[in-house]
Amino acid sequence: MLNAGIVGFGVMGKTHCKCYQTLPGVRVAAICETGDIKKTVGTSQAAANLGKLDAEMNIDNVRLYSDFDKMLREEKLDMISIALPTFMHTDFTVKAFEAGIHVLCEKPMALTLLECRRMIDAAEKSGKVLQIGHCVRFWPEYVKARQFINSGEYGQVRAATFQRLSAFPTWGWKNWQQNGSKNGGAMMDLHIHDTDIILHWFGVPASVFCTAARGPSGDYDHIVTQYSYPDRVVTAEASWLMAPGFGFRMGFNIALEKATIIFDSACEPSLKIYTNDNKTYTPEPEKKDGYWFEIEYFVKTILGEKQPQIITPQQSYDAVRIAIAEKTSANEHRKVGLSEVS
Numbered sequence: 136m137l138n139a140g141i142v143g144f145g146v147m148g149k150t151h152c153k154c155y156q157t158l159p160g161v162r163v164a165a166i167c168e169t170g171d172i173k174k175t176v177g178t179s180q181a182a183a184n185l186g187k188l189d190a191e192m193n194i195d196n197v198r199l200y201s202d203f204d205k206m207l208r209e210e211k212l213d214m215i216s217i218a219l220p221t222f223m224h225t226d227f228t229v230k231a232f233e234a235g236i237h238v239l240c241e242k243p244m245a246l247t248l249l250e251c252r253r254m255i256d257a258a259e260k261s262g263k264v265l266q267i268g269h270c271v272r273f274w275p276e277y278v279k280a281r282q283f284i285n286s287g288e289y290g291q292v293r294a295a296t297f298q299r300l301s302a303f304p305t306w307g308w309k310n311w312q313q314n315g316s317k318n319g320g321a322m323m324d325l326h327i328h329d330t331d332i333i334l335h336w337f338g339v340p341a342s343v344f345c346t347a348a349r350g351p352s353g354d355y356d357h358i359v360t361q362y363s364y365p366d367r368v369v370t371a372e373a374s375w376l377m378a379p380g381f382g383f384r385m386g387f388n389i390a391l392e393k394a395t396i397i398f399d400s401a402c403e404p405s406l407k408i409y410t411n412d413n414k415t416y417t418p419e420p421e422k423k424d425g426y427w428f429e430i431e432y433f434v435k436t437i438l439g440e441k442q443p444q445i446i447t448p449q450q451s452y453d454a455v456r457i458a459i460a461e462k463t464s465a466n467e468h469r470k471v472g473l474s475e476v477s
């Protein structure tokens with residue numbers, strides 16, 4: 136039995152807990168949370184897209200801590216989920232590696248490349264697994280679309296556009312989710328999901344051109360980016376500027392040579408494929424969500440099970456690097472080459 140720990144028991148800590156508790160061979164042994172866990176369980180105001188978490192887990196037999204160092208000293212953990220506000224990722228990840236524990240840290244890896252590098256160095260020194268929670272790589276609709284593209288049957292991708300729109304977040308510990316200096320604005324917190332999926336599907340772009348608007352976070356909260364590839368047009372838009380009643384919506388439009396793939400999380404069915412010979416498919420994506428599959432992948436990596444490589448620490452570093460290039464592009468109103476950012 137693998138013993139999992141969780142530090143930070145807000146929206147994502149609870150999400151990880153729920154997933155661990157449905158995986159065979161894993162138990163959540165300990166949680167570290169500085170707030171009142173017993174009080175928050177049952178009353179969490181999770182983001183609309185994350186659903187009702189509290190009813191789906193049981194922490195009755197989990198040991199609870201409010202001091203991370205004490206938890207590391209007293210527990211024999213195999214792995215830990217770092218589900219803390221982004222600006223805290225690096226220090227907690229490094230400590231976990233120093234204690235010899237595998238780490239699944241939420242996305243984005245960190246807010247600066249220097250911090251990302253410290254995390255990778257600590258992982259390499261410890262010889263333990265580091266995975267960053269880029270859950271969209273595991274999200275069923277994105278997995279289905281990628282399989283369809285990679286089958287090669289419908290030719291090359293000629294154009295791809297991705298969208299992720301949300302009302303401004305209302306939750307978060309001590310307003311960290313409303314503060315761009317702590318979360319990097321929608322650029323680093325929300326849009327990075329699509330930056331990362333573009334990286335995953337198409338590799339590192341040669342350059343980016345980004346226009347963006349500052350919003351209530353004080354950082355960029357509405358982003359439109361063009362990613363430069365020699366053979367296709369790729370764009371993404373993300374926003375925290377939607378009205379409060381809007382909730383959340385994600386999607387993509389992919390034009391292949393012989394088919395079009397459309398995903399819109401607000402539609403039912405959400406995923407549709409139109410082929411040039413006038414056929415329409417509505418593939419049934421897996422019922423479990425990307426969080427569950429990313430955690431299953433993390434556990435299988437720790438167990439040394441054979442599986443296709445889906446994410447590496449270097450790729451998570453590159454996702455931050457591309458997002459930083461996008462910020463530079465928006466700041467300086469120019470195209471920014473990825474070779475400029477290291």
Ligand SMILES: NC(=O)c1ccc[n+]([C@@H]2O[C@H](COP(=O)([O-])OP(=O)(O)OC[C@H]3O[C@@H](n4cnc5c(N)ncnc54)[C@H](O)[C@@H]3O)[C@@H](O)[C@H]2O)c1
Nearest residue numbers: 143144145146147167168169170218219221241242307308
């Ligand atoms: N993958 C996704 O789809 C997704 C979605 C939302 C958030 N996130 C990421 O997850 C991370 C956490 O976000 P969240 O929305 O869960 O935040 P949150 O504010 O809901 O939760 C953070 C928790 O950490 C606790 N905490 C603060 N300092 C602590 C400490 N020293 N020791 C122990 N606990 C401490 C807080 O009390 C709070 O409960 C962020 O990096 C965010 O970007 C990812």
